[in-house]
Amino acid sequence: MPEHILSGIKSIVALNLRKDGKLQREIADYLEMDRSIVSHYLHGRYPSRKVIEVSEKIVKLPMELSIPIISSLSDNKQLTKKLINSLYDIAIIYKSNACIGCGKCLECPYGAVNNTDNIGISIDHQACVLCGDCIDECPVSAIRFKSTGKLKFELISQDFDQP
Ligand code: SF4
Numbered sequence: 075m076p077e078h079i080l081s082g083i084k085s086i087v088a089l090n091l092r093k094d095g096k097l098q099r100e101i102a103d104y105l106e107m108d109r110s111i112v113s114h115y116l117h118g119r120y121p122s123r124k125v126i127e128v129s130e131k132i133v134k135l136p137m138e139l140s141i142p143i144i145s146s147l148s149d150n151k152q153l154t155k156k157l158i159n160s161l162y163d164i165a166i167i168y169k170s171n172a173c174i175g176c177g178k179c180l181e182c183p184y185g186a187v188n189n190t191d192n193i194g195i196s197i198d199h200q201a202c203v204l205c206g207d208c209i210d211e212c213p214v215s216a217i218r219f220k221s222t223g224k225l226k227f228e229l230i231s232q233d234f235d236q237p
Pocket residue numbers: 166182183184185186187197201202203204205206207208209
């Protein structure tokens with residue numbers, strides 16, 4: 075099922091990139107996949123409407139829930155980061171005045187959190203893949219996703235007339 079949902083998320087992103095005027099080749103490069111599969115996405119042949127609907131439900135969840143789910147769909151974390159950035163207008167932020175220096179976020183599996191002094195940390199936004207682990211770990215909510223609250227995509231399930 076995770077592979078299907080990953081396909082559903084990719085197809086949402088592909089359709090929206092198309093609406094933004096991107097070429098099929100450009101979309102395939104962006105999504106790191108074969109152009110023939112992108113063609114299926116763009117013509118509503120794959121994945122199924124049911125998968126699209128479930129995928130849309132996931133991306134409409136509160137971001138604290140949806141982003142870790144999307145991040146978990148593939149081991150290719152640069153790809154999942156691109157998908158997340160295509161769907162949401164978000165950044166990860168750190169509030170130093172809330173931090174108690176427990177160090178739990180330093181266990182970031184991608185080495186994106188560093189010590190700055192006795193209690194402070196800094197986040198390397200290039201290295202961060204938006205997995206949300208540090209947000210889960212922080213006991214005082216000093217790290218969060220910050221968002222405008224707006225989705226950067228349009229829903230697509232209604233575009234398809236397929237079972
Ligand atoms: S969200 Fe947090 S734990 Fe995940 S990669 Fe970014 S800094 Fe590391």
